[in-house]
Amino acid sequence: MKHKKALYAVFACLLVLLPVLSACTQDTEEPAPTTTNPPNNEEALLPETPGIDATLVYASQCASCHGTNRQGGVGPGLTKNITIAYLSQWVPTHRTGVQLDPRLANSLINWLKVNSTVSTVPQPTEPAFVYALNCTVCHGATRSGGNGGPSIKPDNLTRLTEGFLAIFLQGHYKGVDLVQDQRDALAEWLKATP
Known part of the structure; x- marks a missing residue:
């Protein structure tokens, strides 16, 4: 009985001392920077860690779906202009971005932005035409759903705002290829429209 009490006393002391001891043995290195939203100027690049090669990050994390030259494949192409604000929200929640160290994510986001292209050719913004050209393959001509795409009639979109839809389209399959005026319209x- 005396041995059990002594054993319990030792365990109690360890439980009390364990947090103190672990605090003494932790590394004193600065924590890794987190992926942060950029300031209001959405063109401002995120803070980066020197020595990270973003092309290697892209090749190891993204190329299998988005193509070796960002041309697209299973996933959409990533050559068009995508905002830093959108990339900052999308990359950390994307399939391969969830486990990605924030330092690598920041470098990848900056690289995607710097290497994106802004279209200078005027694009049609008539929404029915944009829908017919880009969305009917998956969502059907009547928006009732089709080849893998769900119904996107107004009844199915009640909980989503126009602003959310415009942002969502920046990363959606064919929406990546649209300019912002087309996404907004x-x-x-x-x-x-019913």
Whole structure:
């Protein structure tokens, strides 16, 4: 009985001392920077850690779906202009970005932004035309769903705002290839047109 009490006393002391001892043995290195939203100027690049090769991060994490030259494949192409704000929200929640160290994510986001292209050719913004050209393959001509795409009639979009839809389209399959005016017009049309 005396041995059990002594054993319990030792365990109690260890439980009390364990947090203190572990605090003494932790590394004193600065924590890794987290992926942060950029300031209001969405073109401002995120802070980076020197020595990270973003092309290698892309090749190991993204190329299998988005193509070796960001041209697209299983996933959409990533050559068009995508905002830093969108990439900052998307990469940490994307399939391979969830486990990605924030330092690598920041370098990848900056690399994608710097290597994106802004289209200078005027693009049609008539939403019915944009929908027919880009969305009917998956969502059907009547928006009732089709080859893998769900129904996107206004009744199915009630909980989503126009702003959310416009942002969502930046990373959605064919939406990546649209310019912002097309995304905005399409989002408004999807919410309003039966």
